[in-house]
Amino acid sequence: QSVLTQPPSVSGAPGQRVTISCTGSSSNIGAGYDVFWYQQLPGTAPKLLIDGNSNRPSGVPDRFSGSKSATSASLAISGLQAEDEADYHCQSYDSRLRAVVFGGGTKLTVL
Amino acid sequence: QVQLQESGPGLVKPSQTLSLTCTVSGGSISSGNYYWSWIRQPPGKGLEWIGYIDYSGTAYYYPSLKSRVTISVDTSKNQFSLMLSSVTAADAAVYYCARVREAYTNPRFDYWGQGTLVTVSS
Numbered sequence: 001q002s003v004l005t006q007p008p009s010v011s012g013a014p015g016q017r018v019t020i021s022c023t024g025s026s027s028n029i030g031a032g033y034d035v036f037w038y039q040q041l042p043g044t045a046p047k048l049l050i051d052g053n054s055n056r057p058s059g060v061p062d063r064f065s066g067s068k069s070a071t072s073a074s075l076a077i078s079g080l081q082a083e084d085e086a087d088y089h090c091q092s093y094d095s096r097l098r099a100v101v102f103g104g105g106t107k108l109t110v111l
Numbered sequence: 112q113v114q115l116q117e118s119g120p121g122l123v124k125p126s127q128t129l130s131l132t133c134t135v136s137g138g139s140i141s142s143g144n145y146y147w148s149w150i151r152q153p154p155g156k157g158l159e160w161i162g163y164i165d166y167s168g169t170a171y172y173y174p175s176l177k178s179r180v181t182i183s184v185d186t187s188k189n190q191f192s193l194m195l196s197s198v199t200a201a202d203a204a205v206y207y208c209a210r211v212r213e214a215y216t217n218p219r220f221d222y223w224g225q226g227t228l229v230t231v232s233s
Contacts, residue, residue, distance in 0.1 A: 100160035
């Protein structure tokens with residue numbers, strides 16, 4: 001059971017927009033800790049996709065955007081492309097556990 | 112460009128100790144601005160933080176693993192290592208090493224190794 005909750009899967013057709021939610025609690029996202037998103041392409045290591053809730057590292061297309069509100073965060077992907085098919089993981093810090101925490105990951109399927 | 116590379120046995124027997132090393136290139140572990148972390152991913156599951164360490168040896172661990180985990184650093188070799196004792200089948204996973212930014216405020220992982228699969232079997 002992951003500390004942060006993500007839907008196991010989402011899907012969308014090419015060109016569409018999808019969102020992935022990440023729900024936490026008052027000891028992590030709700031405590032003001034930033035949320036980070038990672039993209040994990042099949043068979044590869046995760047890659048930092050969204051830094052500090054909504055910032056895109058250099059090289060990340062602006063089709064990817066992140067937001068945070070209260071005890072949850074969201075990753076939005078617009079203009080879906082086949083190469084976006086991957087697992088997406090959210091991450092934050094939990095003050096009660098004194099630990100880095102992850103969501104269970106969401107598999108994005110491009111139909 | 113910082114690169115990280117995991118190495119170590121891919122097969123560990125139950126009850127024994129898993130031992131992995133991460134070699135860092137393109138940057139110095141001793142730079143002081145970063146922590147260095149181990150993260151694992153059981154087959155078909157999500158990511159799990161194991162712990163991280165800085166160049167001085169100050170380490171933090173995930174609470175449920177703390178009694179079995181030791182992370183150490185060797186600045187002369189620009190390496191850091193993971194030891195996980197008394198392994199069971201539940202410890203089978205791909206193990207990643209990664210660099211941590213802003214460990215004291217909002218830790219995040221900006222560079223990752225390619226990962227190494229560890230199987231637990233007799």
